[in-house]
Amino acid sequence: MRKPIIAGNWKMNNTASEGVALVNAIKDNVKNACCDVVVCVPAIDIPAVAEVIKGTNIELGAQNVHFAAKGAYTGEISAEMLKEYGVKYVIIGHSERRQYFGETDETVNKRTLAALEAGLIPIVCIGESLEERETGKTETVLDRQIETGLKGIDDISKVVIAYEPIWAIGTGKTATSEQANETIAYIRKKCGETFCPKCAEKVRIQYGGSMNAGNCKALMAMPEIDGGLIGGASLKPVDFAAIVNFDK
Numbered sequence: 096m097r098k099p100i101i102a103g104n105w106k107m108n109n110t111a112s113e114g115v116a117l118v119n120a121i122k123d124n125v126k127n128a129c130c131d132v133v134v135c136v137p138a139i140d141i142p143a144v145a146e147v148i149k150g151t152n153i154e155l156g157a158q159n160v161h162f163a164a165k166g167a168y169t170g171e172i173s174a175e176m177l178k179e180y181g182v183k184y185v186i187i188g189h190s191e192r193r194q195y196f197g198e199t200d201e202t203v204n205k206r207t208l209a210a211l212e213a214g215l216i217p218i219v220c221i222g223e224s225l226e227e228r229e230t231g232k233t234e235t236v237l238d239r240q241i242e243t244g245l246k247g248i249d250d251i252s253k254v255v256i257a258y259e260p261i262w263a264i265g266t267g268k269t270a271t272s273e274q275a276n277e278t279i280a281y282i283r284k285k286c287g288e289t290f291c292p293k294c295a296e297k298v299r300i301q302y303g304g305s306m307n308a309g310n311c312k313a314l315m316a317m318p319e320i321d322g323g324l325i326g327g328a329s330l331k332p333v334d335f336a337a338i339v340n341f342d343k
């Protein structure tokens with residue numbers, strides 16, 4: 096059995112004080128969750144949010160991590176810096192980082208290996224663009240992202256994969272539950288071939304892209320979908336709590 100994981104990706108939203116207010120507004124409403132509950136917050140919010148989640152079932156995630164342990168990498172943050180505040184998860188290779196900040200499958204791979212080495216759980220984002228989907232390239236793109244981005248990982252079940260079709264992010268256009276389920280099944284099959292079939296059965300694969308309080312039940316009812324990576328709706332306390340409580 097794979098334990099579902101619902102993670103909010105706040106992206107570049109919420110100052111530290113706004114983040115504290117948001118967590119305070121959700122914490123009582125998510126305390127009976129059947130799933131892992133994670134908030135992936137801007138790096139500068141981490142100390143304040145780490146304080147306010149103490150004693151709750153909410154876990155802390157970052158939105159990126161550098162692959163070096165330390166050194167001359169101005170503006171970057173290391174795994175040890177995150178861990179000192181109790182960060183457990185880290186998003187790696189979000190499509191926005193690939194699109195705007197030059198992230199590649201190779202840098203995704205370096206960051207993922209470094210995160211694992213440090214004992215963080217990477218949430219590795221993969222997914223195709225609209226053009227790639229419409230021209231039948233979805234599987235080729237996912238193959239490349241898995242083969243290169245996840246290269247050299249000895250136990251793939253230590254990673255969370257987020258399948259985020261780029262055309263569904265922030266657009267209000269969700270993949271249908273069937274489409275998401277089918278593509279996630281493909282990702283699991285590919286992980287089985289690339290790594291080991293047993294580990295592929297254990298790896299948690301989230302869906303991300305305009306997931307909200309209205310569509311979460313149908314998505315989460317799909318057998319291959321193990322959770323969600325939530326952008327916009329994670330900024331609204333009522334909506335995020337409703338998604339976390341998808342089973343209620």
Ligand code: 13P
Binds near residue numbers: 104259304306328
């Ligand atoms: P939205 O939920 O706003 O579409 O964002 C999804 C996402 O990119 C989560 O990482």
